[in-house]
Amino acid sequence: MFVEHSCLKCGYPLYDEVYDYSIRNHGFPLCRVCQCWLTNKTKATEYAKRLYLELKKRHVPVEIEKFDGHKTIDIAIPRFRINIEVDGSHHNIDSKQALVDLQRTKYSLEKGYETIRIPNSLIKDSLNQTADSLVVILKNRKKEMDDERLKSINIMELSPREVQLYDLLVDFLKWLYIVFEVDGEYTKTILENTGTEGILSDTYGNWANHEYMLTAFNKLTDYMQDNNIFESATPGLASDYEGFCGCSLGGFLERNRNSR
Template sequence: MNYYDRHTDCCNCFDKVDERVFHYSNQSFGITLCRPCQNWFRDILDFTSATDESINLYFALRFRGVPAILEKNDGYKTIDIAVPEAKVNIEVDGGHHNFNSQQAMRDLERTLYSYKKGYSTLRIPNSLVKYNLDQAADKITEYLVVSRDKKFRRY
Protein backbone atom coordinates (compact mmCIF):
# COMPACT_ATOMS: atom_id res chain seq x y z
CA MET A 1 0.00 0.00 0.00
CA ASN A 2 1.26 3.48 -0.83
CA TYR A 3 1.76 5.88 2.03
CA TYR A 4 1.15 9.53 1.44
CA ASP A 5 0.12 12.55 3.43
CA ARG A 6 -3.52 13.40 2.71
CA HIS A 7 -2.78 17.01 3.56
CA THR A 8 0.20 17.76 1.31
CA ASP A 9 0.08 15.10 -1.42
CA CYS A 10 -2.17 14.91 -4.48
CA CYS A 11 -5.03 12.47 -3.85
CA ASN A 12 -4.75 11.18 -7.41
CA CYS A 13 -1.05 10.91 -8.29
CA PHE A 14 0.49 11.36 -4.80
CA ASP A 15 2.90 14.13 -5.90
CA LYS A 16 3.71 16.80 -3.34
CA VAL A 17 1.49 19.90 -3.54
CA ASP A 18 2.66 23.35 -2.47
CA GLU A 19 0.59 25.40 -0.02
CA ARG A 20 -1.01 27.69 -2.62
CA VAL A 21 -2.11 24.80 -4.84
CA PHE A 22 -3.29 22.91 -1.74
CA HIS A 23 -5.58 25.75 -0.68
CA TYR A 24 -6.93 26.38 -4.18
CA SER A 25 -7.62 22.69 -4.78
CA ASN A 26 -9.36 22.14 -1.47
CA GLN A 27 -11.45 25.26 -1.89
CA SER A 28 -12.37 24.39 -5.50
CA PHE A 29 -12.70 20.59 -5.33
CA GLY A 30 -12.78 19.64 -1.66
CA ILE A 31 -9.67 17.45 -2.06
CA THR A 32 -5.97 17.98 -2.60
CA LEU A 33 -4.97 17.74 -6.27
CA CYS A 34 -1.82 18.91 -8.04
CA ARG A 35 -2.29 21.22 -11.02
CA PRO A 36 -2.27 18.50 -13.72
CA CYS A 37 -4.74 16.41 -11.71
CA GLN A 38 -6.97 19.45 -11.24
CA ASN A 39 -7.24 19.65 -15.04
CA TRP A 40 -7.94 15.91 -15.24
CA PHE A 41 -10.61 16.22 -12.54
CA ARG A 42 -12.26 19.21 -14.26
CA ASP A 43 -12.53 17.07 -17.40
CA ILE A 44 -14.08 14.23 -15.38
CA LEU A 45 -16.63 16.65 -13.93
CA ASP A 46 -17.35 18.44 -17.22
CA PHE A 47 -17.23 15.65 -19.81
CA THR A 48 -18.30 12.44 -18.10
CA SER A 49 -21.32 11.16 -16.26
CA ALA A 50 -19.31 10.25 -13.13
CA THR A 51 -21.54 10.38 -10.06
CA ASP A 52 -20.55 11.78 -6.69
CA GLU A 53 -20.65 8.25 -5.32
CA SER A 54 -18.26 6.83 -7.94
CA ILE A 55 -15.89 9.79 -7.46
CA ASN A 56 -15.95 9.38 -3.67
CA LEU A 57 -15.35 5.64 -3.91
CA TYR A 58 -12.52 6.19 -6.42
CA PHE A 59 -10.67 8.53 -4.06
CA ALA A 60 -11.35 6.26 -1.06
CA LEU A 61 -9.74 3.40 -2.99
CA ARG A 62 -6.81 5.60 -4.06
CA PHE A 63 -6.32 6.53 -0.36
CA ARG A 64 -5.90 2.80 0.26
CA GLY A 65 -3.27 2.44 -2.45
CA VAL A 66 -5.52 0.84 -5.07
CA PRO A 67 -4.27 1.64 -8.61
CA ALA A 68 -7.77 2.51 -9.81
CA ILE A 69 -8.83 4.44 -12.91
CA LEU A 70 -11.94 6.62 -12.87
CA GLU A 71 -14.23 6.56 -15.94
CA LYS A 72 -12.24 4.11 -18.08
CA ASN A 73 -13.56 3.31 -21.54
CA ASP A 74 -13.04 -0.32 -22.56
CA GLY A 75 -14.20 0.16 -26.16
CA TYR A 76 -17.74 -1.00 -25.43
CA LYS A 77 -18.72 1.04 -22.41
CA THR A 78 -17.36 3.39 -19.79
CA ILE A 79 -16.56 1.72 -16.49
CA ASP A 80 -17.11 3.76 -13.34
CA ILE A 81 -13.89 2.53 -11.72
CA ALA A 82 -11.46 0.08 -13.28
CA VAL A 83 -8.58 -1.75 -11.64
CA PRO A 84 -6.82 -3.23 -14.69
CA GLU A 85 -3.99 -4.68 -12.59
CA ALA A 86 -6.55 -6.90 -10.82
CA LYS A 87 -8.82 -7.27 -13.88
CA VAL A 88 -11.74 -5.90 -11.88
CA ASN A 89 -14.35 -3.36 -12.94
CA ILE A 90 -16.40 -1.56 -10.30
CA GLU A 91 -19.81 -0.19 -11.20
CA VAL A 92 -21.48 2.13 -8.70
CA ASP A 93 -25.19 1.74 -9.34
CA GLY A 94 -28.25 3.79 -8.45
CA GLY A 95 -31.61 2.24 -7.63
CA HIS A 96 -32.76 2.21 -11.26
CA HIS A 97 -30.27 -0.61 -11.91
CA ASN A 98 -32.38 -2.81 -9.66
CA PHE A 99 -35.89 -1.67 -10.53
CA ASN A 100 -35.70 -1.28 -14.30
CA SER A 101 -35.55 -4.66 -16.04
CA GLN A 102 -34.13 -3.18 -19.26
CA GLN A 103 -31.32 -1.51 -17.31
CA ALA A 104 -30.68 -4.74 -15.42
CA MET A 105 -30.40 -6.64 -18.72
CA ARG A 106 -27.95 -4.04 -20.12
CA ASP A 107 -25.90 -4.39 -16.94
CA LEU A 108 -25.85 -8.17 -17.32
CA GLU A 109 -24.72 -7.82 -20.95
CA ARG A 110 -21.95 -5.41 -19.88
CA THR A 111 -20.86 -7.80 -17.14
CA LEU A 112 -20.71 -10.68 -19.64
CA TYR A 113 -18.73 -8.55 -22.11
CA SER A 114 -16.17 -7.77 -19.42
CA TYR A 115 -16.07 -11.37 -18.20
CA LYS A 116 -15.28 -12.60 -21.71
CA LYS A 117 -12.26 -10.26 -21.63
CA GLY A 118 -11.17 -11.73 -18.27
CA TYR A 119 -12.56 -9.02 -15.98
CA SER A 120 -14.87 -9.52 -13.04
CA THR A 121 -17.40 -6.82 -12.19
CA LEU A 122 -18.31 -5.64 -8.72
CA ARG A 123 -21.65 -3.85 -8.52
CA ILE A 124 -21.78 -1.49 -5.57
CA PRO A 125 -25.04 0.28 -4.67
CA ASN A 126 -24.93 4.08 -4.37
CA SER A 127 -26.44 3.80 -0.90
CA LEU A 128 -23.49 1.72 0.35
CA VAL A 129 -21.02 4.36 -0.84
CA LYS A 130 -23.15 7.22 0.44
CA TYR A 131 -23.65 5.85 3.94
CA ASN A 132 -20.72 3.43 4.48
CA LEU A 133 -17.91 4.71 2.27
CA ASP A 134 -14.98 3.66 4.44
CA GLN A 135 -16.35 0.19 5.16
CA ALA A 136 -17.17 -0.35 1.50
CA ALA A 137 -13.71 0.82 0.37
CA ASP A 138 -12.07 -1.45 2.96
CA LYS A 139 -14.04 -4.50 1.77
CA ILE A 140 -13.39 -3.75 -1.91
CA THR A 141 -9.68 -3.34 -1.16
CA GLU A 142 -9.72 -6.66 0.71
CA TYR A 143 -11.47 -8.28 -2.29
CA LEU A 144 -8.78 -6.93 -4.62
CA VAL A 145 -5.97 -8.21 -2.39
CA VAL A 146 -7.53 -11.68 -2.07
CA SER A 147 -8.16 -11.77 -5.83
CA ARG A 148 -4.56 -10.77 -6.55
CA ASP A 149 -3.18 -13.32 -4.10
CA LYS A 150 -5.26 -16.14 -5.63
CA LYS A 151 -3.88 -15.31 -9.09
CA PHE A 152 -0.28 -15.64 -7.85
CA ARG A 153 -0.78 -18.69 -5.65
CA ARG A 154 1.09 -21.75 -6.92
CA TYR A 155 -0.61 -25.15 -6.73
Protein backbone atom coordinates (compact mmCIF):
# COMPACT_ATOMS: atom_id res chain seq x y z
CA MET A 1 0.00 0.00 0.00
CA PHE A 2 1.26 3.46 -0.89
CA VAL A 3 -1.27 5.33 1.19
CA GLU A 4 -1.96 3.95 4.64
CA HIS A 5 -4.11 6.65 6.18
CA SER A 6 -7.41 8.26 5.32
CA CYS A 7 -9.25 11.39 6.41
CA LEU A 8 -11.35 10.74 9.52
CA LYS A 9 -14.13 13.00 8.25
CA CYS A 10 -14.41 12.32 4.51
CA GLY A 11 -12.36 9.15 4.01
CA TYR A 12 -10.03 10.76 1.45
CA PRO A 13 -6.64 8.97 1.30
CA LEU A 14 -3.84 10.83 3.11
CA TYR A 15 -0.16 10.89 2.23
CA ASP A 16 2.16 10.52 5.23
CA GLU A 17 3.13 14.22 5.15
CA VAL A 18 -0.49 15.35 5.28
CA TYR A 19 -1.27 12.78 7.96
CA ASP A 20 1.68 13.79 10.16
CA TYR A 21 0.93 17.49 9.74
CA SER A 22 -2.74 17.08 10.62
CA ILE A 23 -2.07 14.91 13.69
CA ARG A 24 0.57 17.34 14.91
CA ASN A 25 -1.53 20.47 14.38
CA HIS A 26 -5.10 19.29 14.89
CA GLY A 27 -4.91 15.98 16.76
CA PHE A 28 -6.94 14.15 14.09
CA PRO A 29 -6.06 12.66 10.69
CA LEU A 30 -7.73 15.05 8.24
CA CYS A 31 -7.30 15.95 4.59
CA ARG A 32 -6.50 19.57 3.74
CA VAL A 33 -10.13 20.43 3.02
CA CYS A 34 -11.32 18.99 6.33
CA GLN A 35 -8.48 20.71 8.21
CA CYS A 36 -9.89 24.02 6.92
CA TRP A 37 -13.38 22.92 7.85
CA LEU A 38 -12.24 22.21 11.43
CA THR A 39 -10.72 25.63 12.02
CA ASN A 40 -12.96 27.82 9.86
CA LYS A 41 -16.11 29.27 11.28
CA THR A 42 -19.24 27.37 10.22
CA LYS A 43 -22.52 26.68 12.02
CA ALA A 44 -20.88 24.30 14.50
CA THR A 45 -18.01 25.49 16.70
CA GLU A 46 -14.59 23.88 16.72
CA TYR A 47 -15.53 22.30 20.08
CA ALA A 48 -18.52 20.58 18.48
CA LYS A 49 -16.38 19.47 15.54
CA ARG A 50 -13.75 18.00 17.85
CA LEU A 51 -16.35 16.00 19.76
CA TYR A 52 -17.81 14.86 16.43
CA LEU A 53 -14.38 13.63 15.24
CA GLU A 54 -13.72 11.93 18.57
CA LEU A 55 -17.07 10.06 18.24
CA LYS A 56 -16.32 9.19 14.62
CA LYS A 57 -13.01 7.73 15.80
CA ARG A 58 -15.10 5.46 18.04
CA HIS A 59 -17.20 4.35 15.01
CA VAL A 60 -20.39 6.12 16.12
CA PRO A 61 -22.64 6.91 13.08
CA VAL A 62 -22.57 10.67 13.74
CA GLU A 63 -23.44 13.65 11.62
CA ILE A 64 -22.27 17.20 12.12
CA GLU A 65 -24.26 20.41 11.46
CA LYS A 66 -27.44 18.58 10.69
CA PHE A 67 -30.45 20.62 9.55
CA ASP A 68 -33.68 19.13 10.89
CA GLY A 69 -36.13 21.49 9.16
CA HIS A 70 -36.11 23.82 12.13
CA LYS A 71 -32.53 24.48 13.08
CA THR A 72 -29.04 23.07 12.68
CA ILE A 73 -28.17 20.43 15.28
CA ASP A 74 -24.49 20.37 16.26
CA ILE A 75 -24.15 16.59 16.30
CA ALA A 76 -26.90 14.16 15.32
CA ILE A 77 -27.03 10.39 15.82
CA PRO A 78 -30.39 9.52 14.21
CA ARG A 79 -29.77 5.76 14.42
CA PHE A 80 -30.01 6.04 18.19
CA ARG A 81 -32.38 9.03 18.26
CA ILE A 82 -29.94 11.27 20.08
CA ASN A 83 -28.91 14.86 19.37
CA ILE A 84 -25.89 16.49 20.95
CA GLU A 85 -25.62 20.26 21.37
CA VAL A 86 -22.30 21.77 22.34
CA ASP A 87 -22.84 25.02 24.22
CA GLY A 88 -20.77 28.04 25.12
CA SER A 89 -21.29 29.79 28.44
CA HIS A 90 -23.96 32.17 27.06
CA HIS A 91 -26.40 29.23 27.00
CA ASN A 92 -26.11 29.32 30.77
CA ILE A 93 -26.00 33.05 31.42
CA ASP A 94 -28.48 34.32 28.79
CA SER A 95 -32.02 33.34 29.82
CA LYS A 96 -33.42 34.11 26.34
CA GLN A 97 -30.99 31.62 24.81
CA ALA A 98 -31.80 29.10 27.55
CA LEU A 99 -35.52 29.38 26.72
CA VAL A 100 -34.83 28.84 23.01
CA ASP A 101 -32.77 25.76 23.96
CA LEU A 102 -35.60 24.39 26.07
CA GLN A 103 -38.11 24.85 23.24
CA ARG A 104 -35.70 23.08 20.89
CA THR A 105 -35.37 20.17 23.31
CA LYS A 106 -39.17 19.96 23.46
CA TYR A 107 -39.47 20.00 19.65
CA SER A 108 -36.86 17.23 19.33
CA LEU A 109 -38.48 15.12 22.06
CA GLU A 110 -41.79 15.36 20.19
CA LYS A 111 -40.00 13.91 17.16
CA GLY A 112 -38.64 11.13 19.39
CA TYR A 113 -35.16 12.58 19.86
CA GLU A 114 -33.37 13.19 23.14
CA THR A 115 -30.95 16.08 23.41
CA ILE A 116 -27.72 15.89 25.37
CA ARG A 117 -26.09 19.25 26.11
CA ILE A 118 -22.32 19.35 26.50
CA PRO A 119 -20.55 22.54 27.64
CA ASN A 120 -17.46 23.72 25.74
CA SER A 121 -15.39 23.51 28.93
CA LEU A 122 -15.87 19.74 29.11
CA ILE A 123 -14.56 19.31 25.56
CA LYS A 124 -11.68 21.65 26.24
CA ASP A 125 -10.55 19.81 29.39
CA SER A 126 -11.82 16.23 29.04
CA LEU A 127 -12.60 15.42 25.43
CA ASN A 128 -11.72 11.72 25.69
CA GLN A 129 -13.76 11.08 28.83
CA THR A 130 -16.68 12.98 27.31
CA ALA A 131 -16.61 10.85 24.16
CA ASP A 132 -16.24 7.65 26.23
CA SER A 133 -19.25 8.57 28.40
CA LEU A 134 -21.34 9.29 25.32
CA VAL A 135 -20.38 5.90 23.88
CA VAL A 136 -21.65 4.24 27.09
CA ILE A 137 -24.95 6.14 26.76
CA LEU A 138 -25.25 5.04 23.12
CA LYS A 139 -24.47 1.43 23.99
CA ASN A 140 -27.28 1.46 26.55
CA ARG A 141 -29.59 2.96 23.96
CA LYS A 142 -28.62 0.24 21.51
CA LYS A 143 -29.37 -2.43 24.12
CA GLU A 144 -32.84 -0.93 24.69
CA MET A 145 -33.47 -1.10 20.95
CA ASP A 146 -32.17 -4.68 20.75
CA ASP A 147 -34.50 -5.68 23.60
CA GLU A 148 -37.45 -4.14 21.73
CA ARG A 149 -36.48 -6.23 18.69
CA LEU A 150 -36.37 -9.46 20.71
CA LYS A 151 -39.74 -8.66 22.23
CA SER A 152 -41.48 -8.27 18.88
CA ILE A 153 -39.74 -11.35 17.45
CA ASN A 154 -41.03 -13.39 20.40
CA ILE A 155 -44.55 -12.00 20.11
CA MET A 156 -44.70 -12.89 16.41
CA GLU A 157 -43.17 -16.33 17.04
CA LEU A 158 -40.88 -16.04 14.04
CA SER A 159 -38.71 -18.89 12.76
CA PRO A 160 -34.93 -18.27 12.45
CA ARG A 161 -35.33 -17.69 8.70
CA GLU A 162 -38.15 -15.25 9.24
CA VAL A 163 -36.01 -13.42 11.80
CA GLN A 164 -33.37 -12.87 9.09
CA LEU A 165 -35.91 -11.28 6.81
CA TYR A 166 -37.46 -9.35 9.71
CA ASP A 167 -34.07 -7.82 10.62
CA LEU A 168 -33.26 -6.87 7.04
CA LEU A 169 -36.67 -5.33 6.54
CA VAL A 170 -36.69 -3.43 9.84
CA ASP A 171 -33.18 -2.12 9.24
CA PHE A 172 -34.17 -0.85 5.80
CA LEU A 173 -37.40 0.70 7.07
CA LYS A 174 -35.53 2.46 9.89
CA TRP A 175 -33.16 4.11 7.43
CA LEU A 176 -35.99 4.85 5.01
CA TYR A 177 -37.76 6.65 7.84
CA ILE A 178 -34.62 8.58 8.76
CA VAL A 179 -33.95 9.66 5.16
CA PHE A 180 -37.49 10.67 4.27
CA GLU A 181 -38.87 11.76 7.62
CA VAL A 182 -36.11 12.80 10.01
CA ASP A 183 -33.84 14.03 7.20
CA GLY A 184 -36.90 15.11 5.19
CA GLU A 185 -35.80 18.70 4.61
CA TYR A 186 -32.31 17.75 3.53
CA THR A 187 -33.54 14.94 1.31
CA LYS A 188 -35.99 17.34 -0.34
CA THR A 189 -33.19 19.77 -1.18
CA ILE A 190 -31.05 17.03 -2.75
CA LEU A 191 -33.93 15.59 -4.74
CA GLU A 192 -34.90 19.03 -6.03
CA ASN A 193 -31.46 19.16 -7.62
CA THR A 194 -31.09 15.55 -8.75
CA GLY A 195 -34.62 14.31 -9.39
CA THR A 196 -35.54 10.84 -8.16
CA GLU A 197 -32.35 9.41 -9.70
CA GLY A 198 -30.57 10.96 -6.73
CA ILE A 199 -32.12 8.45 -4.34
CA LEU A 200 -30.27 5.57 -5.96
CA SER A 201 -27.06 7.38 -6.74
CA ASP A 202 -24.09 6.91 -4.46
CA THR A 203 -22.33 10.13 -5.41
CA TYR A 204 -23.61 12.18 -2.47
CA GLY A 205 -20.81 11.42 -0.04
CA ASN A 206 -22.07 13.82 2.57
CA TRP A 207 -25.52 12.29 2.68
CA ALA A 208 -24.50 9.59 5.15
CA ASN A 209 -27.90 8.25 6.18
CA HIS A 210 -28.79 7.78 2.57
CA GLU A 211 -25.74 5.52 2.21
CA TYR A 212 -26.83 3.45 5.20
CA MET A 213 -30.29 3.22 3.64
CA LEU A 214 -28.84 1.98 0.34
CA THR A 215 -26.67 -0.59 2.13
CA ALA A 216 -29.71 -1.87 4.02
CA PHE A 217 -31.65 -1.90 0.74
CA ASN A 218 -28.89 -3.91 -0.98
CA LYS A 219 -28.82 -6.48 1.80
CA LEU A 220 -32.59 -6.83 1.67
CA THR A 221 -32.74 -7.21 -2.11
CA ASP A 222 -29.82 -9.68 -2.04
CA TYR A 223 -31.74 -11.79 0.42
CA MET A 224 -34.87 -11.52 -1.71
CA GLN A 225 -32.99 -12.59 -4.83
CA ASP A 226 -31.23 -15.48 -3.09
CA ASN A 227 -34.54 -16.74 -1.72
CA ASN A 228 -36.61 -16.19 -4.88
CA ILE A 229 -38.85 -13.68 -3.12
CA PHE A 230 -38.68 -11.34 -6.12
CA GLU A 231 -40.07 -14.03 -8.37
CA SER A 232 -43.09 -14.58 -6.16
CA ALA A 233 -43.65 -10.82 -5.76
CA THR A 234 -43.36 -10.04 -9.49
CA PRO A 235 -44.32 -13.22 -11.35
CA GLY A 236 -42.76 -13.47 -14.81
CA LEU A 237 -40.56 -10.44 -14.40
CA ALA A 238 -37.49 -12.16 -13.02
CA SER A 239 -37.77 -15.17 -15.35
CA ASP A 240 -38.87 -13.51 -18.62
CA TYR A 241 -36.27 -10.79 -18.59
CA GLU A 242 -32.53 -11.07 -18.41
CA GLY A 243 -32.61 -8.43 -15.71
CA PHE A 244 -35.04 -6.19 -13.93
CA CYS A 245 -37.36 -3.76 -15.65
CA GLY A 246 -36.09 -0.51 -17.10
CA CYS A 247 -37.17 1.91 -14.36
CA SER A 248 -34.65 3.58 -12.05
CA LEU A 249 -35.04 0.94 -9.36
CA GLY A 250 -34.67 -1.89 -11.86
CA GLY A 251 -31.55 -0.30 -13.34
CA PHE A 252 -30.09 0.16 -9.91
CA LEU A 253 -30.70 -3.46 -8.91
CA GLU A 254 -29.25 -4.63 -12.20
CA ARG A 255 -26.06 -2.57 -11.78
CA ASN A 256 -25.72 -3.77 -8.23
CA ARG A 257 -26.13 -7.37 -9.17
CA ASN A 258 -23.54 -7.05 -11.93
CA SER A 259 -21.03 -5.35 -9.66
CA ARG A 260 -21.05 -8.25 -7.21
